[in-house]
Amino acid sequence: MKKVEAIIRKSKFSTVKEALHDVGVNFFSYWDVTGLGNEKEGHVYRGVAFSTSDIQRRYLSIVVNDDFEAITIKAIVESASTGDVGDGKIFVSNIEECYRIRTGEKGGDTLN
Amino acid sequence: MKKVEAIIRKSKFSTVKEALHDVGVNFFSYWDVTGLGNEKEGHVYRGVAFSTSDIQRRYLSIVVNDDFEAITIKAIVESASTGDVGDGKIFVSNIEECYRIRTGEKGGDTLN
Amino acid sequence: MKKVEAIIRKSKFSTVKEALHDVGVNFFSYWDVTGLGNEKEGHVYRGVAFSTSDIQRRYLSIVVNDDFEAITIKAIVESASTGDVGDGKIFVSNIEECYRIRTGEKGGDTLN
Amino acid sequence: MMICTALVFFMHLGFSLLEIGLTRQKNTLNILFKNIFIITIGLLLYCLVGFNLMYPGNFNGFFGFAGFGLDAIAAADLAYNEGYTYWTDFLFQGMFAATAATIVSGAVAERIKLIPFMIFVIIYVGVIYPIAGSWKWGGGFLDQLGFYDFAGSTLVHSVGGWAALVAVWLLGSRIGKFKDGKPQAIPGHNVPLATAGVLILWLGWFGFNGGSVLSAEPGATSLVLVTTCLAAAAGGVAAFLVSTALYKNFDLTMFLNGILGGLVGITAGADQMGPTDAIIIGAIAGIIIVFAVSLIDRLKLDDPVGAIAVHLVCGIWGTLAVGIFGAMAGWSQFLSQLIGVGAYAVFCIATSFIIFYVLKKTVGIRVPEREELEGLDAHEHGMSAYPDFRMNEH
Amino acid sequence: MMICTALVFFMHLGFSLLEIGLTRQKNTLNILFKNIFIITIGLLLYCLVGFNLMYPGNFNGFFGFAGFGLDAIAAADLAYNEGYTYWTDFLFQGMFAATAATIVSGAVAERIKLIPFMIFVIIYVGVIYPIAGSWKWGGGFLDQLGFYDFAGSTLVHSVGGWAALVAVWLLGSRIGKFKDGKPQAIPGHNVPLATAGVLILWLGWFGFNGGSVLSAEPGATSLVLVTTCLAAAAGGVAAFLVSTALYKNFDLTMFLNGILGGLVGITAGADQMGPTDAIIIGAIAGIIIVFAVSLIDRLKLDDPVGAIAVHLVCGIWGTLAVGIFGAMAGWSQFLSQLIGVGAYAVFCIATSFIIFYVLKKTVGIRVPEREELEGLDAHEHGMSAYPDFRMNEH
């Protein structure tokens, strides 16, 4: 099994969610993080101009069976990309085992 | 070392915490995430009925030495399960190295 | 590629950020977590004294190329340490692949 | 009177809290900015032109003006000698004036462009509202016709409500509000503040209705306060019972809207009703609210805070109720009320349509999609309302 | 008087903010819903039966009723000619009535079932409170006995406080409040709102005590305001000093409770005290609060907002203080006060015990465990008070 972690723009979340749904990936967890990257945002507050690269992003953690890896990545890249700097990243790592808490069973079948 | 990541119901957190404590796992980090899964929640807001599968969950990240892996998983499964859909998942992955920031030392002894 | 995950004190964040910047690590994501560890905090609320080991921490997730691993860890350990219990931990794990969403390209070059 | 003015002023805080409470966190600053703009510019405009448009003295009954621009102020400067009523009156009415625009602000929240909205406010508060007001309170043709509106169910609430309806229709719904033609829930981000807003509004109504007695005669004023409070209570309880029966859950926002509906409903006839009448009027307003909110959804109109249901629908109900209940009840009065409602409908729909349509075709009235998704606060204000809090955005 | 009524009305916002501020985020909507229900139904009930139960005219001193149900209103309709006092009086008293139930609402927060609580409110506000009130303010037997309670230390605050005590005891403590017999801290989720609530309550007390002079005589009224404010200030400072000395930290919630304790304490004798007396009474109330809060914890009673300490304990203290300080001080007065306190204790404990006990044995008064853990908002209301915010639940 693989863990696909994607860091995306918050405004792209519902598009990505639908794209994942369309390819059959309905199970994942997400939360909000702050990201440092190439993108900068300029602001003015009470006359002080400042630019920050600490931008709010959404972090998706999706554990999939190996044969879903490519499909999932493709769906995210296509739906989350705007072409502007700051679209985010995807990281893939290995998951050794997984369990469904409700039943206690383990293995790839528990992923949905 | 292994990283045991558990996604559980928020209402089960204190039970799980105690169960982990009982088996000697006192060191971990947790945060709240939103999970998409089989469980659905129905709501009505201003006359509009809607059902959502975006449910708040608690995410536990526990790094343990290899011999603690099974114990930890067993404690979580037993304490976090209600038998209803939505009890959550556990994912196990490999950790290559770990450090204690305070001292800079590394290795499995730094896990507590 | 490696994923370096560091759990640090919130009050040390800006120091760590600068230290990482100085060694050329400008790309990462962070969020806040609650940590259970050796450190305890004592409080009094409406006459009830209590001590909690649930302390707010900042979680940094930094994916770096292999040759940056040691540099990154060194920078964090040096900048995040106060010498008191509760300075936090660093965990290192393996990342198999990474993608830049904007362009769809993959590999270690996408990390910045 | 002066205290009533202060209370009416305080209603702006009530509106602001209600509106931000029932919308999403990412547009909070924008809504507050609009409302603060309305209060301040509203007062200045009312000083500059509004007051003399609304109370023109002798006029043809449709449109009159006692002097323009700064000259009006100069004129006023003389008139100030007439005594305190002039001053207090101006301020009290000036606080009312802005209210009509605030109603619109809530309905168009989360997607309207700031500058076009400001232009609308300037025209509507500066010109349209005072002209509309002069028809009745300025002694215009509707006043002569026998139309009655004690404290503004029509003159304030419907005038705002019609413009809100037109604006919502021209503007379109928020992204995500309708999916495959079915309305979706977009919950408000801070219900405690919305609740505080409603209680502050109720408090303000003590001044709004109490002050509209335009005398400190304690008998009349205290009767008005009693009818006002009973109608509010009845409206809330009715809305709570109906919405709980229909939807099988205890929806606090409906309860709150019911209270407001009761308040708006009693406003036209607060001094003409006994307590029993007030309770009936309020309760019917509360029931209307629940159905109106879901009707508006079904019409694919997107009104995040329920402004149209509360201010327009209950405003009409309250105006008509003057012909049905209380001291003035009677067929001919009902007809006068109907004519009044109709006259305001035509005038307000027409003028607000022209304003918004011209704005839409020229500068555009809707923010770009990305701005709407990421929030107006980030784009138009470059700030967040709650920068220290971690959000769950949707 | 009318302004005072408005201020007393505004106290409901103060109570609501205080109660949600000192409890957890997951039960916020539920608390607000209860309080909005109390205000609206309280007014309607008081109109329907309460007012005629409380001021029955000639009666035996224990229980009297000037007419039932809608007949009472019809009767009232006639009486309305008597002049403004009738109206204002009704509204002012009606606003008081609901307060007693709000006190209970805070103490039972985070675990009581909504519908049984509503039933309790209807009975307590509709029947029990007015009967209790008639004993003194309606000219009943305690009034003839010489018992004195200026603005309700006993008649409002203790009446609510006793019911709160009974309810808390029958209901049991929140899950997690006591661990191995030791009290645990469950911090409130929004201290700024709680602070705003206390300042709004203090403001409301200007109306509560000021209006209870029942005349606009400026000398007496202004004295009452001075004693009220000084007692509040002294209560706050005393509670702050004592709690800082005991617990070695600056606990804002104790400071706030101390202010409320001072206010409740002075309420019974606000018009009988000089400034020095007021400061002493307030300061003692502040000290009492700190010990009462920890005593209640030690008795394994779980009162999330400190309602029992503030309203019951300080209410009793304030009532007795009328016999110790100020113009009426004296042994016989102290005895009258003691009898009054006792009479209300017996009556309120008995009636509220019967109501809650019957509810407990029939429909049940406590929510299921899972509902309590996940929050009443999610289960009874299907919503969250702050859906855009990411939470740290416990």
Next chain:
Amino acid sequence: MMICTALVFFMHLGFSLLEIGLTRQKNTLNILFKNIFIITIGLLLYCLVGFNLMYPGNFNGFFGFAGFGLDAIAAADLAYNEGYTYWTDFLFQGMFAATAATIVSGAVAERIKLIPFMIFVIIYVGVIYPIAGSWKWGGGFLDQLGFYDFAGSTLVHSVGGWAALVAVWLLGSRIGKFKDGKPQAIPGHNVPLATAGVLILWLGWFGFNGGSVLSAEPGATSLVLVTTCLAAAAGGVAAFLVSTALYKNFDLTMFLNGILGGLVGITAGADQMGPTDAIIIGAIAGIIIVFAVSLIDRLKLDDPVGAIAVHLVCGIWGTLAVGIFGAMAGWSQFLSQLIGVGAYAVFCIATSFIIFYVLKKTVGIRVPEREELEGLDAHEHGMSAYPDFRMNEH
């Protein structure tokens, strides 16, 4: 008057919300604690010594005292027979007194030690403010000189503002406010509460300026309310226009500060101005605010809530404006105003410097670095203002 007192009291809520709204979440409890302390101790001190220092009766014009400590109260006890004005007056003035300290509280927020700040408050509110006040309102030398300050542009706002300036300077800036000499933005954590605070303050100004007429004469009072509201509106709009023009974004906090600037600016001459004057004075105050905020940043002074710009700079402007606009305008009056401003500057700077300097050298006035970084709430109060919310700390 009594209502005005209630409104002035309510300003403390406005200040508290504004101050916490514009600072970071981690210091919220600390700010609230300070402000609650100021209100309560301020009242007690004013009762104990302040009132008799400020209105000493016959005195040399610089310093007089009608009796010390508890004796003063005993004296007062007698004087209370003089009639209601004594009481109301005391309370109204007592509410003012605390305001001066609240201004300082905002400016020093997020880094001052609690106990030294409390000591400062006791001395400043208890002794310095009343002495300063006696110079004008107590009939002292500045009053005889013809200096005019209607409701405290100088006597309240500048007195607080000078102390804020001195405190900010001695205290140094918050960690992270200046980086390589350039000011950084540290956004406030709850702009909705800050907005509510400003509207509550505006409401309070109805009482502050309205009550300062010190008579219920409706003509004068209503004129004062009109000038007050117009100045506020003009100040807000001016600040909004200027800041939008300069910084190309719609900064709500500048809009809010502009409103406050307008209010402070009109305070000195609210009863001397016509509406046109009021609008001009307010607008200039609004413009000043924008530049003052950025000037203070450039001077490396760190004033998180803009207290110095609002209260000191606009306070001076308002005082001088009495000599430029309105009924008293004239060169000699302008000179008197200038002398008044100067006298207060010298006295307040000197006294607050001495207090803060002594505190700095003895107990220290600044919290340790780690406490500042982790928040004063966690360290001094052992609590969090919003424990259920997940934070984004910076």
